[in-house]
Amino acid sequence: MACTTEDVVAALRRCAEVISEHRDELVELDREIGDADHGENLNRGFAAVVSAVDSTMPETPGAALKLAATTLISKVGGAAGPLYGTAFLRAATTVGDAAELDAPMVAKVLRAAMDGVVARGKAEQGDKTMVDALHPAVLAAESATEVPVGELLKAAATAASEGAAATVPLVARKGRASYLGERSAGHLDPGARSTELLLGAFAGGQR
Template identity: 65%
Template sequence: MAATTAGHKAELTRLDREIGDGDHGENLARGFHAVLAKLAGTEPATPGAVLQLVATTLISTVGGASGPLLGTAFLRAGSSLGGATEIDGPMVATALEAARDGVVARGKAEPGDKTMVDALAPAAAAARAAADGGADLVGVLAAASEAATAGAAATSPLQARKGRASYLGERSVGHVDPGARSTAFLLESLARRAAERAAATDQDHDQDPAG
């Protein structure tokens, strides 16, 4: 996530400059860089604890509405995992649903308002459908990522009804929402990393004579 936000900082800044205050890319890159620093100095015991550390760090380092909203998303997702030490597909779906519900409650936004919810809501729905269909963790994250990317792109023709972009009225039409786009980037990075880890594990098994 840190590498992804840093790599797309310029794009997210451009998108935010068009309908916001132009600091979304910089804020996210700074926030996730701070997350890396925090993780380097501690060893959270569970995946849920990792997500909660991410949440508190983003809340304290990311400016504007993004910090509290992303922080709430990670906090709710982490809480949904409880003390589990392993994550499977259904748990990912539950975590994304919790993240979506947290963002909706905090930001009072619904799908169609041209916010990060337009990426997060379809991602959560796709993750649940994939999990219910028997997909593993990699498959669930891939479905969520694909849905988030499509959801973010679909914000372009929408008129913003929440946040700073809503002040532009009809002038917000024709621009992709930066929060939805960054949400899609974050889920894309998770899906890619999960697929890479699964492929590496399969390769290790293939190379193990005992396997």
């Protein structure tokens, strides 16, 4: 029931698949209120993550998360690189050398990842960013530490979906969309959408 290295690596592969499937959707969302590079950048980043785990199988969940972090930081290019990179880096630090991650640890990892994103991007809840998907996901995970990791992740992913959907009416206060002011309202935030997709990918195969 706990999350092993194999589970983390499988989840990273699912992330790459999901991002690849939704590449055009993310590009389009970002074209509406940003610079249209989010789908392409993330797709490139997660494709590189898959190449990285193909060439060296990480030995611990922490090592897998760290490999994802450094690869995303190097390969993504847009804001998502430093943001998701920092999220995975903080997750890796929180995990340490643990061989398996239980539900309370996964909740801690999500909290640390969100704190990393907040520290890096200086966004708060309601700014129309990935934080709006991450924050409810963390709260959901923290109230689901008594259940198997798979269920915790599903709860987090569901909360992230709701959080992402709730970004639609918001006016962006961070990132490229903030230059649009009121005109950013009425659009789904691409960063919140990709966070929703990634958490969904993590929840996808985990028991």
